[in-house]
Amino acid sequence: MxxxxxxxxxxxxxxxxxxxxxxxxxxxxxxxxxxxxxxxxxxxxxxxxxxxxxxxxxxxxxxxxxxxxxxxxxxxxxxxxxxxxxxxxxxxxxxxxxxxxxxxxxxxxxxxxxxxxxxxxxxxxxxxxxxxxxxxxxxxxxxxxxFLWDLVLQNAQAIADDFEHLAKGKNDKKMFKEVEVDNQAVIKNLEQTYLSPGCKLDAYTILDASGGPIWLDKGVTVQAFSRIEGPAYIGEQSQLVRSNLRGGCSLGPGCRIGGELESSIVQGWTNKYHSGFIGHAFLGEWINLGAMTTNSDLKNDYGPIKVIRDGKEFSTGQMKVGSFIGDHTKTGIGTLLNTGIQIGFSANLYGGTLFEQKLIPSFSWGKPDRMVPYKVDKAIEVAKAVKTRRGKKLTDSEEKLFKQIFEQTKKQREALQKNN
CATH class of the missing domain: 3.90.550.10 (Spore Coat Polysaccharide Biosynthesis Protein SpsA; Chain A)
Incomplete structure (x- = not known):
């Protein structure tokens, strides 16, 4: 039994x-x-x-x-x-x-x-x-x-709790034999830092665990002039490129992150390679954020941020809430995102301006003042190309899910078009 x-x-x-x-x-x-x-x-x-x-x-x-x-x-x-x-x-x-x-x-x-x-x-x-x-x-x-913002808000504590559980028996001498750390890399509070086998820290990188633990998973690369502030978790084979990670960030596997990221969760396999600020956000997988894509996470009056829930405004009760972005979504250069914005699955946003909308339906394509449906067959074609570049394959189950989400979110797109 x-x-x-x-x-x-x-x-x-x-x-x-x-x-x-x-x-x-x-x-x-x-x-x-x-x-x-x-x-x-x-x-x-x-x-x-x-x-x-x-x-x-x-x-x-x-x-x-x-x-x-x-x-x-x-x-x-x-x-x-x-x-x-x-x-x-x-x-x-x-x-x-x-x-x-x-x-x-x-x-x-x-x-x-x-x-x-x-x-x-x-x-x-x-x-x-x-x-x-x-x-x-x-x-x-x-x-x-x-809600998603509950996870974002409490992520720092979760990293600290998980580190305490997973780092028992940590052996620093053994750890440094299995990683590559440049002499000019800086680690503050080694006791609260774990580097998994295959990690690489370039010169002029800083891992500052004085405010909370930092866990780098297998094969993580931290390039020169990057700074990680704990608590933080960086998933397998992720790359940090001249990045500034503030405390409370968790990155899944295969991410490429540059610019500034604060108190945010990235599910995995997402590119934010260039400058721009993302804060108090939850991002899915296979997302690509164009250069200077930035979300607001604080209102000028410091009031609670509202989101759209069941078609109506809903107060989060939180002063800081950024963006929630679904899998396979992409933004063009200079895209600006409103506080509390929700962007659905496989959307494509461009125009180099502010999206004031609080809700962008899945499979939406365009600029703030002109959104049209993104053809599902084209979206699948692009997803296949994106995953192939990373040595992955879009499975039959994933392709079926694309089509199901497209049908599931049809009414949201129709409502958005009426308001354009």
Missing amino acids: AKYVAIFEDANFADFFPLTLSRPVWGLRFGIGILAERIIRVFPEHKPLLFCRPEVAFVGEGLGAVNMDWPKDCEELVLVNGRALWPEKLKSFLPAGAGVVKDSETVVAARMVKDWEKLKLSPAGFEVNKAVSGLPEKKSADMLAN
Whole structure:
């Protein structure tokens, strides 16, 4: 018999658009890893199961079994909401026996030692409330992310927590044998700095971990005149090019980042090679930002920033909120982005001016005053070319998802055109 941890996506995934148009909510980057990885780490004695919308299930390949039938050898099942921010704290809060942890009426996690077969899948995830009814309840607030800006706001703390967990037994002498560090590179607070094998620090680079830990994953290159301020995580094979990374940044694999980045998360495989400022933002994968692309993350009156949610203005309650950019989106040189702007999947923006809109639908093409639909076949063709340049291939599942998102967001594009 075996123990399992089932990480599920609940009905709130749409509150994380545009990033969750193309991935499960548990696939979002946070700290050193993605949400699902952080949960799996703290349940090493449990085999991972993952559940989500069928169209994005391929994202979980390699993490564990996705959307599979319940295993017959299960003796204990731990359910964890894929939006869980602090899995280590959550694990210690779970009852030793059967029980459920809720934030208001939302299931955060549960331990089931019998009757777990009652769980049924639905398009939005588990029917967990029905399944856990009758279990002893504990209440706990602030355990779940509710919006993308929650992840951005708390990313610095997540990096610090993950570093403490992952850096146990760090051996600096061994570490420096497996990396290339120029004599004129500067590392402040080595105790809070980890360089994975294959990392390279050029001359005149600064890693300043005095304000929080810095973790460079395998094969990261930091070019001359770059500065990294902790807390920070830089993903595998990423390159920093004359960049200024302020504290609270997490970059996924394969990124090429120049200019200034502050308190932001980049899912992976994104180019921001040139100067320009991106702050308090969440960027997806396979994005290309033209030179001097800049987002505002602060209003002149220092008031709370609003976003568009369900077609209406919605206050984030935060003074600093930047941009949220979906996968495969591109901007031309000199593009300026308003505070709290959401740019969908595979959009193409240009014109060298300010986009005052708060919402740019997926597959939009053009300037602020003239947006037209981006043909999906052309978008797929470009995506194939982009991935080929990085030695990757656009899979059949990804191509199918392009077409599905195009249809899913059709009404948003039509509404935008009416307002042009």
